[in-house]
Amino acid sequence: MFPDFRSPKAYVSLILLAVMFLVPVVMGTSFWTNLFVLLFVFAALSTAWNIVGGYAGQLSLGHAVFYGIGGYTAVLLGANFGIPPWIGMFAGALVSGLVAVVISYPTLRLKGPFFALSTIAILEVVRLLVIHEEGWTGGSSGISLPLNIGWTWMVFRQKINYVIIAFGIFLVVLWVSWFIRKSRMGHYLIAIREREDAARAVGVHTANMKIMAAVISAMLTSIIGTFHITYLTFVDPSSAFSLELSIQIAMFALIGGLGTVAGPIAGTFLVLPIAELARGWLSAMGNGMHGLVYGVMLVVVVLVIPRGLAGAFGPMVEKLLNRLPYLGTRPAKAEAQDVSSEKHVLDRSTPVLKAENLFKNFGGLRATNDVSLTLYRNEILGMIGPNGAGKTTVFNLLSGFLAQDKGTITLLDRSGTWVKCTTPNELAHKGMGRTFQIAKPFTGLTVLENIMLGAFIRTSSRDEAERIALRVARQTDLESALGTEARNLTVGGMKRLEIARALATDPKVLLLDEVMAGLNPTDIEKAIQMIRRIRDSGVSILLIEHMMQATMALSDRIIVINEGAVLVSGPPQEVVENPAVIEAYLGKDYNDA
Numbered sequence: 231m232f233p234d235f236r237s238p239k240a241y242v243s244l245i246l247l248a249v250m251f252l253v254p255v256v257m258g259t260s261f262w263t264n265l266f267v268l269l270f271v272f273a274a275l276s277t278a279w280n281i282v283g284g285y286a287g288q289l290s291l292g293h294a295v296f297y298g299i300g301g302y303t304a305v306l307l308g309a310n311f312g313i314p315p316w317i318g319m320f321a322g323a324l325v326s327g328l329v330a331v332v333i334s335y336p337t338l339r340l341k342g343p344f345f346a347l348s349t350i351a352i353l354e355v356v357r358l359l360v361i362h363e364e365g366w367t368g369g370s371s372g373i374s375l376p377l378n379i380g381w382t383w384m385v386f387r388q389k390i391n392y393v394i395i396a397f398g399i400f401l402v403v404l405w406v407s408w409f410i411r412k413s414r415m416g417h418y419l420i421a422i423r424e425r426e427d428a429a430r431a432v433g434v435h436t437a438n439m440k441i442m443a444a445v446i447s448a449m450l451t452s453i454i455g456t457f458h459i460t461y462l463t464f465v466d467p468s469s470a471f472s473l474e475l476s477i478q479i480a481m482f483a484l485i486g487g488l489g490t491v492a493g494p495i496a497g498t499f500l501v502l503p504i505a506e507l508a509r510g511w512l513s514a515m516g517n518g519m520h521g522l523v524y525g526v527m528l529v530v531v532v533l534v535i536p537r538g539l540a541g542a543f544g545p546m547v548e549k550l551l552n553r554l555p556y557l558g559t560r561p562a563k564a565e566a567q568d569v570s571s572e573k574h575v576l577d578r579s580t581p582v583l584k585a586e587n588l589f590k591n592f593g594g595l596r597a598t599n600d601v602s603l604t605l606y607r608n609e610i611l612g613m614i615g616p617n618g619a620g621k622t623t624v625f626n627l628l629s630g631f632l633a634q635d636k637g638t639i640t641l642l643d644r645s646g647t648w649v650k651c652t653t654p655n656e657l658a659h660k661g662m663g664r665t666f667q668i669a670k671p672f673t674g675l676t677v678l679e680n681i682m683l684g685a686f687i688r689t690s691s692r693d694e695a696e697r698i699a700l701r702v703a704r705q706t707d708l709e710s711a712l713g714t715e716a717r718n719l720t721v722g723g724m725k726r727l728e729i730a731r732a733l734a735t736d737p738k739v740l741l742l743d744e745v746m747a748g749l750n751p752t753d754i755e756k757a758i759q760m761i762r763r764i765r766d767s768g769v770s771i772l773l774i775e776h777m778m779q780a781t782m783a784l785s786d787r788i789i790v791i792n793e794g795a796v797l798v799s800g801p802p803q804e805v806v807e808n809p810a811v812i813e814a815y816l817g818k819d820y821n822d823a
């Protein structure tokens with residue numbers, strides 16, 4: 231629920247936060263209180279934006295719409311119904327949450343810039359609506375708030391009260407952001423940002439996750455908007471629904487470090503004071519000249535430190551922090567769960583996956599032509615065929631990444647019931663894991679976190695997920711690389727990580743797509759041993775592999791796909807000696823010879 235405040239990172243953060251709060255309190259002048267209210271408001275706005283823009287990687291360029299909705303809802307409820315902003319704040323957050331669902335439900339299911347574009351469009355539509363509905367919104371001239379002094383109406387003579395509220399809201403938003411990043415949701419969002427197909431393969435309902443991130447971000451932005459507009463005691467459409475504000479919020483996160491907890495705060499505290507000073511200096515030269523400062527800073531950051539301040543200096547700061555003492559005795563590290571030593575054997579009487587008469591066309595190309603196959607309990611079924619024969623297409627059909635034109639696929643789920651699933655995440659929940667031909671780990675996460683992503687399908691507890699991940703890491707020879715960023719692994723390590731992530735979902739059926747491609751002979755031998763261990767632990771495996779030596783060594787049966795159809799299937803030796811198979815691989819002339 232909260233960071234462990236005995237750890238250096240947490241207590242140093244706490245000290246920094248206390249200093250941030252004390253500066254305006256001690257200085258006391260309206261310059262300092264104004265500056266720090268602004269800093270807390272923008273740091274909170276940027277942190278809230280970062281939940282959808284940074285963690286989930288869905289750029290929102292019209293986030294001020296939620297800020298404006300928060301402000302206008304509270305102001306209108308106060309003016310028309312005498313409802314104080316403390317309540318108006320939550321009403322605004324509800325409206326913003328609904329608007330976020332309306333924007334994100336259709337657009338976040340699509341790939342591409344649709345969410346970013348629609349946030350800008352909605353910002354403009356709402357701004358024009360507010361101008362048009364002059365009768366109750368005040369139109370383009372805006373509304374001034376009545377000066378009802380006191381805590382009820384959030385209007386004060388002593389500016390320090392604003393600092394207290396702004397700091398309080400900033401802390402809440404920061405806590406939400408930290409909590410999400412550490413939780414299952416945060417891991418899922420980063421996985422979606424980096425590689426949506428692999429996230430779906432470990433059971434993540436990607437559209438729902440993104441929508442949830444958008445809603446949380448919108449509601450927090452709205453709450454901050456209510457406070458800030460109440461503080462300004464005036465609201466009008468051009469300042470409340472401003473594209474400039476939206477871009478400013480996103481830019482602070484970008485400069486500070488997208489997708490990190492501290493990045494948006496660092497970005498705001500560095501850029502905002504400089505930009506405000508520049509506003510003063512450059513205003514004589516022309517309206518909006520301070521925008522130049524933002525532009526120059528952004529260009530410099532993108533060119534010099536593309537991962538922002540947190541990306542560039544984060545590891546160094548972390549190293550320094552690690553030198554500080556832990557206050558008290560460190561809690562024991564999570565221990566790997568023991569791997570069961572029970573050995574499961576092939577059971578040809580129990581099928582676990584059945585595909586019947588599958589067809590799939592891509593335009594005029596028939597990639598899958600009447601493919602039927604059965605995988606039995608604790609069997610390793612090898613799938614071979616020349617390049618472009620249609621093996622991966624069959625894998626994609628079986629794992630829900632493609633919908634078949636005809637045919638049925640049924641899976642014996644964890645509870646022993648036959649199920650038909652249509653989406654990869656449903657299949658992952660029912661007990662199917664898969665790897666991808668091109669191993670692409672979630673590079674922003676460590677090896678341990680990558681494996682934990684798979685384990686989160688079974689638990690929402692971080693500790694439990696860590697215990698499962700440690701066990702799987704032991705099974706897949708990744709124990710020594712747990713703290714390494716996944717991008718730094720060797721090809722062999724990345725391939726093992728693909729398998730580990732799938733294994734952590736506790737699959738009953740595992741589809742392995744060319745996990746030995748690009749490995750050296752020693753790694754191939756290790757991989758063969760590992761796949762046998764996985765099968766012995768009670769997993770049925772369907773394996774695409776070009777490496778014949780490995781396929782022969784591992785498979786109980788082999789199925790050959792050629793031109794989208796099943797050519798032959800049977801015991802390995804029989805299959806490789808079959809003239810039709812030799813012809814498919816090497817051509818008719820070779821076979822005749």
Ligand SMILES: Nc1ncnc2c1ncn2[C@@H]1O[C@H](COP(=O)(O)OP(=O)(O)OP(=O)(O)O)[C@@H](O)[C@H]1O
Nearest residue numbers: 592595597615616617618619620621622623624667
């Ligand atoms: N999304 C797609 N759109 C159009 N054609 C596709 C698509 N996916 C695959 N194909 C085509 O379908 C055929 C089968 O491709 P597939 O990737 O399944 O073969 P494969 O046996 O896995 O090949 P390889 O061993 O080279 O990976 C190929 O001709 C390929 O170009």
